Amino acid sequence: MKASTQRSVAALAAFVLVMIGGCVSETAQRTVSAEIVPDGGQIYKMRCAMCHTLRDPKRYDFATLDRALDKYAWRAGCNNSEKAGIRDYLRANAADGN
Ligand code: HEC
Numbered sequence: 671m672k673a674s675t676q677r678s679v680a681a682l683a684a685f686v687l688v689m690i691g692g693c694v695s696e697t698a699q700r701t702v703s704a705e706i707v708p709d710g711g712q713i714y715k716m717r718c719a720m721c722h723t724l725r726d727p728k729r730y731d732f733a734t735l736d737r738a739l740d741k742y743a744w745r746a747g748c749n750n751s752e753k754a755g756i757r758d759y760l761r762a763n764a765a766d767g768n
Contacts, residue, residue: 710759717746732764
Protein backbone atom coordinates (compact mmCIF):
# COMPACT_ATOMS: atom_id res chain seq x y z
CA MET A 671 0.00 0.00 0.00
CA LYS A 672 2.74 2.42 0.94
CA ALA A 673 4.81 1.40 -2.08
CA SER A 674 1.91 1.92 -4.44
CA THR A 675 1.25 5.38 -3.01
CA GLN A 676 4.90 6.23 -3.57
CA ARG A 677 4.69 4.95 -7.12
CA SER A 678 1.70 7.11 -7.96
CA VAL A 679 3.34 10.16 -6.38
CA ALA A 680 6.45 9.48 -8.47
CA ALA A 681 4.33 9.09 -11.61
CA LEU A 682 2.58 12.39 -10.93
CA ALA A 683 5.89 14.15 -10.30
CA ALA A 684 7.29 12.77 -13.55
CA PHE A 685 4.21 13.95 -15.44
CA VAL A 686 4.47 17.46 -14.00
CA LEU A 687 8.19 17.62 -14.86
CA VAL A 688 7.49 16.56 -18.45
CA MET A 689 4.82 19.27 -18.76
CA ILE A 690 7.08 21.98 -17.36
CA GLY A 691 10.24 20.72 -19.08
CA GLY A 692 8.49 20.58 -22.44
CA CYS A 693 7.59 24.22 -22.34
CA VAL A 694 10.87 25.45 -20.85
CA SER A 695 13.07 23.65 -23.39
CA GLU A 696 10.96 24.99 -26.23
CA THR A 697 11.40 28.48 -24.78
CA ALA A 698 15.17 28.02 -24.63
CA GLN A 699 15.35 26.98 -28.27
CA ARG A 700 13.48 30.07 -29.35
CA THR A 701 15.67 32.59 -27.56
CA VAL A 702 16.74 35.23 -30.05
CA SER A 703 20.14 36.77 -29.48
CA ALA A 704 20.06 39.57 -32.07
CA GLU A 705 18.78 42.95 -30.94
CA ILE A 706 17.05 43.56 -34.27
CA VAL A 707 13.37 44.11 -33.59
CA PRO A 708 11.02 42.68 -36.18
CA ASP A 709 7.47 43.98 -36.14
CA GLY A 710 5.36 43.18 -33.10
CA GLY A 711 2.84 41.11 -35.02
CA GLN A 712 5.61 38.76 -36.17
CA ILE A 713 7.00 38.38 -32.64
CA TYR A 714 3.52 37.82 -31.29
CA LYS A 715 2.98 34.98 -33.77
CA MET A 716 6.34 33.44 -32.95
CA ARG A 717 6.22 33.77 -29.18
CA CYS A 718 2.65 33.61 -28.05
CA ALA A 719 1.40 30.44 -29.71
CA MET A 720 3.63 28.07 -27.75
CA CYS A 721 1.19 27.03 -25.02
CA HIS A 722 -2.13 27.79 -26.71
CA THR A 723 -3.33 28.73 -30.16
CA LEU A 724 -2.70 32.34 -31.04
CA ARG A 725 -5.30 34.51 -29.34
CA ASP A 726 -7.07 36.93 -31.63
CA PRO A 727 -6.36 40.31 -29.98
CA LYS A 728 -9.64 41.71 -31.32
CA ARG A 729 -11.48 39.42 -28.90
CA TYR A 730 -9.88 41.08 -25.84
CA ASP A 731 -9.60 44.60 -24.53
CA PHE A 732 -6.09 45.96 -24.19
CA ALA A 733 -6.05 45.77 -20.38
CA THR A 734 -6.62 42.00 -20.54
CA LEU A 735 -3.98 41.52 -23.23
CA ASP A 736 -1.47 43.64 -21.33
CA ARG A 737 -2.06 41.59 -18.17
CA ALA A 738 -1.54 38.36 -20.11
CA LEU A 739 1.59 39.82 -21.69
CA ASP A 740 3.05 40.71 -18.29
CA LYS A 741 2.20 37.25 -17.04
CA TYR A 742 3.55 35.24 -19.97
CA ALA A 743 6.19 37.27 -21.82
CA TRP A 744 9.03 35.82 -19.75
CA ARG A 745 7.62 32.30 -20.14
CA ALA A 746 7.61 32.85 -23.90
CA GLY A 747 11.30 33.85 -23.73
CA CYS A 748 10.74 37.46 -24.79
CA ASN A 749 13.40 40.07 -24.12
CA ASN A 750 12.29 43.60 -23.21
CA SER A 751 12.27 44.95 -26.76
CA GLU A 752 10.29 41.97 -28.03
CA LYS A 753 7.81 42.47 -25.22
CA ALA A 754 7.51 46.17 -26.12
CA GLY A 755 6.96 45.24 -29.77
CA ILE A 756 4.22 42.79 -28.85
CA ARG A 757 2.62 45.40 -26.59
CA ASP A 758 2.48 47.92 -29.46
CA TYR A 759 0.92 45.33 -31.72
CA LEU A 760 -1.66 44.32 -29.09
CA ARG A 761 -2.50 47.95 -28.32
CA ALA A 762 -3.15 48.60 -32.02
CA ASN A 763 -5.21 45.42 -32.51
CA ALA A 764 -7.16 45.07 -29.26
CA ALA A 765 -10.96 45.29 -29.26
CA ASP A 766 -10.64 48.81 -27.83
CA GLY A 767 -7.40 49.46 -29.71
CA ASN A 768 -6.34 52.52 -31.62
C1 HEC B 1 3.91 29.18 -20.72
C2 HEC B 1 2.73 29.00 -21.52
C3 HEC B 1 2.14 30.27 -22.15
C4 HEC B 1 2.76 31.15 -22.97
C5 HEC B 1 4.20 31.12 -23.49
C6 HEC B 1 1.77 32.17 -23.30
N1 HEC B 1 0.58 31.88 -22.70
FE1 HEC B 1 -1.13 32.93 -22.85
N2 HEC B 1 -2.05 31.68 -21.57
C7 HEC B 1 -1.48 30.56 -21.01
C8 HEC B 1 -2.46 29.90 -20.17
C9 HEC B 1 -2.22 28.64 -19.35
C10 HEC B 1 -3.64 30.66 -20.26
C11 HEC B 1 -5.00 30.41 -19.57
C12 HEC B 1 -4.95 30.84 -18.12
C13 HEC B 1 -4.93 32.34 -17.97
O1 HEC B 1 -5.91 33.00 -18.39
O2 HEC B 1 -3.94 32.88 -17.42
C14 HEC B 1 -3.35 31.77 -21.15
C15 HEC B 1 -4.26 32.74 -21.48
C16 HEC B 1 -4.00 33.83 -22.31
C17 HEC B 1 -4.95 34.87 -22.63
C18 HEC B 1 -6.39 34.97 -22.13
C19 HEC B 1 -6.38 35.75 -20.83
C20 HEC B 1 -7.76 36.03 -20.29
O3 HEC B 1 -7.82 36.74 -19.25
O4 HEC B 1 -8.77 35.58 -20.85
C21 HEC B 1 -4.30 35.76 -23.43
C22 HEC B 1 -4.87 37.04 -24.03
C23 HEC B 1 -2.95 35.28 -23.59
N3 HEC B 1 -2.80 34.09 -22.90
C24 HEC B 1 -1.98 35.93 -24.30
C25 HEC B 1 -0.67 35.51 -24.41
C26 HEC B 1 0.37 36.30 -25.02
C27 HEC B 1 0.20 37.70 -25.59
C28 HEC B 1 1.50 35.54 -24.98
C29 HEC B 1 2.90 35.92 -25.48
C30 HEC B 1 3.62 36.87 -24.65
C31 HEC B 1 1.16 34.29 -24.30
N4 HEC B 1 -0.17 34.32 -23.98
C32 HEC B 1 2.04 33.26 -24.08
C33 HEC B 1 -0.21 30.10 -21.21
C34 HEC B 1 0.76 30.72 -21.98
